[in-house]
Amino acid sequence: MKSSLRFPALRCAAKRTGPDAQRGVTMVEFAIVSPLAxxxxxxxxxxxxxxxxxxIVNEAAFVAARxxxxxxxxxxxMTSALQRALVPFYQDTTDSNDYTRLGTAWVRAQLDLGNPLNLDLKVLNPSPEAFADFGLSDTQNHTYIPNDSLEYRTHARDGQSSGQSIQDANALKIRVTYAYELKVPxxxxxxxxxxxxGPDAFGRGGGSGLAxxxxxxxxxxxxxxxxxxYAxxxxxxPAWSS
Known part of the structure; x- marks a missing residue:
């Protein structure tokens, strides 16, 4: 007589090592992996x-700079041009009527982009130092940087405050920061x-993050x-001092 028949414990062990022992394993693996996946x-x-x-923001910044x-x-x-270029973010693609879709998107864009936390445009060049070096006053009391005959003017970086040439001062550089809203759940x-x-799975806060x-x-x-x-x-x- 086989030993597995004489001893019930051995029979149970033999059953546990058979195909039935793998039942439910896939469900456990799925429960573990699926959230991460x-x-x-x-x-x-x-x-x-x-x-x-x-x-889209890159193109909008270039449109604003132009x-x-x-x-x-x-x-x-520049801010007005920038807001118009960012309207695609606010379109309802389920609306098949172009007029209502664009009109609604424009209103939503104005409401959202009117918040300075959502859209910021800063002129990096010409800087206040450039206006101090090259600025002139016109009849309307505008302080401006001359824009004519740049190819014939000296290219020396003779700006004492800015360290720029007048050609450098005539390059408009802006920085645009757009607060993009996350859409994916x-x-x-x-x-x-x-x-x-932020807090981990156990409700504990950590140290400093990446931001x-x-x-x-x-x-x-x-x-x-x-x-x-940037653009x-x-x-x-002629650039006017704001």
Missing amino acids: LLLVLGIVQLGLMLVAKE AGAVDHAQTTT LMRVVFQSVMCN TALECQQYYSRGRVPIVT TVQMQT
């Missing part, structure tokens, strides 16, 4: 959307936890991510 997929989708958003180049580097002109919590080192405290307050705590881009164009009109 879901976060990975959602993260990839969100990063893809952010890359597209970065291209508008400023032909209007004396006025911030109001769960990504607001993930980004805030990673960038600002500054100001960035966490202005952007990540509101479910947004700052997209920063540089040649001035076509």
